[in-house]
Amino acid sequence: MISVLVLFCFIPEVSSHVEIPYVWTPARIVTGESYEGVVVLDEAAKTGQVVILSTSDPQVIQIPKSVHIPAHSNHGIFHIMPLREGSSQIFALVNGNMISSSISVHSSERQPEMLSIVLPANTTKTENIIGYVISTDANGTPAAVKENLIVTLSTTNMIEIEKTEIKIPAGEYSVKFHAKVGGSGKIFATAKNLSVAEQVITKVRDNITVRIAVAPNIILENSRAFFFVWLEKDGMPYKIPYVTYAYVSSSNLKSVRFNENPHIKHYGDALLRIPLIDGVGSGQLISYEPGISAVTVSIDGFGSSSTDVFVGSVNIIQNIPMIDEDQVRGATPNIAMAWFYPSVTDSSAYGVIALYQTSPMTNGQQMPTKITPVPIDGRTVTLSSSGIRHPQILTLSETKALSNGIGSTHATRFEVSGISQGNHTIFVSGPGLEQYNSTLVISPAFRDSYKIKVTQIPATLGSSGDIAMISVIDDSGSLVNAKKVIPSTKFTLISGNSHTEFSMPAQNTAIHSGVLEEDYRITVFANGFAPLEAVLLPSRAASSVTLDVPPLVHKSEPFPYTIHEIDSSGVPIRRLISASTSTTDGVSVVEGRVIIDEAGVENIGVVTRVGADSRSVESFANVFNVEIITNGVTNKVGKQFQLDLVGDIDDFETMIDSPFPYEKISERSFLVTPDKSGSYDITIIATRDGYASTKNTMSLYVERFVDILIRAVANDGDELNIEHQIHVGNTTKSIVTPFHEEIKPQFFHASFPPDVLVGGRGYRLNSILFADQIITDSKIERLFLGKSVEVTANYDRTVRVQVDNALGSGFYTYGAQVTLSVPPKDRMWFLIRDVFDRWEGIDSNSAQVTFIAENDISARAILREDHTFLMLIVGTAVSVTLYVNFVMRKGLDIRFYLSRQNLHNFIKMVWRPKTRSYP
16 A cells, blocks of 8 residues: 655644653554654753653553663664554653653543434434434443344433434344424433433524514504514525414403404404515504504424514603503694504515604603604605605505504505615605605525535444434534425435435435445435545545554654544544655654654645545754853954854864954954954854754944054155154144054044254154155145055255355255356456365365265365466566557657556566465
């Protein structure tokens, strides 16, 4: 026999509510098979655990004395061997506490041990029912008696049994009986050596309201009125599908009766029988002497109702109507009152109009104090409404009310019908009459629906006899009187190639007989009913399958399950070992056991040739804790720190969910580098097979800081210690280079001295290197520091060159080329000049010297007088004079001029130059 185990995955929503630790065994097992049970611990056995087992009846089942649960496991699986039919408990001792499980063992042998009662329905609306008494074994399976068995039937008060003693013949197991149910109660069946059978049967009534109304309800003497009877259910008109009768009675025959002639005595004077068609009936009653009468209606199976009728004039005193004995004849009508009954209808109804004289309302009264009925006088009234079809104008014709010629007509009856559903108001008015209004409700009718029911009579495979009861039930499942609700309906039963036509008997249940075989199918149908197909299954024949599983298991550990074919009574027949399995992801069947990989609720289902079954299994995971230990947390962007994990169990794996970059340095250690500012969570997830993942979260607030490094560097390679000021945000600081500080991102401003003297050496600012910028000014204007930055002030070392009487003095950059020159200086109107002679402090004989600036230099140039220009002027003058003398004064001797003392002295002065020295 092939069966398929199917496992469906569901979202975990419902807990099994099983207290753990607990021990599970299959609830029902059969002899000849072997089974497994399981002990489930709430926490994993740390080093392994031994659980002691015992049974309350070792003659019924055999189990080992203990079961071992391996280390880090929650399940301990043990074997169960059924020995004989019976029941037993299995006990397990866990951590000093006793836990237990019940188990029943079934056998293939059948002996009568008890009686059972089978009815077509356990609730009924009708009186006449039939039933069967069945002799069964302890599992409820039919078991034939070996000799005639007398069964005694007894009931509670409201139930009558046709025969109190019935007989189950030898070799058979059932007998039929008849009962009349007047109310709810119990039926008992007893027999020698068998357990007593008890069956509860409930008599129910429809929640139907009986209504009666009389119009007019204040009647003129010696006249006639109309009464109306109808049924309502849930505020809607109730129409029964058959004709029933209502009994209407009067409590005061002197005032109200149903016979026109008061001198003829007849039973109909006080009680009138009328038919109800579609749940509605009507009639008339006769009024005589003034007085009050209660008109009552009673409908068999539905109940009764009553209303008060007043004959004569009525006084209203403190809202209590009373007959006025001083009725005034010849009163003039001032109002036409109208009534519409049934007041709730799905289509048609009756309207009644009568004339009255009413006293005026005074002192804020809401109703007249006196109402006097008046005969109709031939006048016309007008009716108006919306949604109701009725006469627009109605003539109130005056006639004699009774056949004996006594009295007057007080009211007129007419038909109305609804056009649209809802509550409608009808207005009545006429000449000299006050306007009067009345209401009528148009509502869909409430109708019962009925269906066919087939109840199997327990029988064994191949047995011949009564095997099914066929009945008619309503929507509530209650047995109904088929003769009333479906009179003359013919039913057809098809079984194989056989067609049988039948009518429902007086007991409201038809019996089908035959030879019961596997999958015996019948179909019953009738006009107005949906066809019903029923499968009759013999007892001890497999009719379905049942799956038994532990309700709560530990994830990732195998657990046992059992599959049984069962008969129609639910008794296991044989155990099934599935030949093929199908599972969803995460659930597997290995060697006849199920493993669920994740915690949650799984629905495990089994499908076989005889049926299917499913059970929910909740799997749980063990729990453990993991603690986060931090080392070197700075809460600064870019500053690395370490996370270490410590758990209360060993050998677990971890994952980190971090908003920052991290480096896994071991299974339980991480290096985290915050790379952004703000509040963040670092979550650690630890997992281990068989345990629920544990999550621990570390909250971290990270701030961004930037490093600022300020240096001053000379071009000769020296680091300079320069004192100056910087401005960070709103703070001014005096610093000495080199300077390093960690600050929050903010604005920065600084200035550097253009020339400094450090260690006796002079330096001049060349440029400032700020991040990627080169600043030639001595100031860094207001800039925002959003990241770490290095500020380098580059200074050039300077060499002081100071020389007198020469050009080129000043400060020179270290290593620069220096050129000194000594230009001539003019004296005496440019006739005499001071010119270079030599250097003091410089090893050079040249008036222009060039060298590399490496050290400070202090020197001076020595000058001397130069008359060359003056001599040139004198020579030129002499030449001009000689020329004039020669040209202008011919014959003169030149020596005349040369001998002149002044010229001679001048020449001597020029010819003798002097050397000058300047400080």
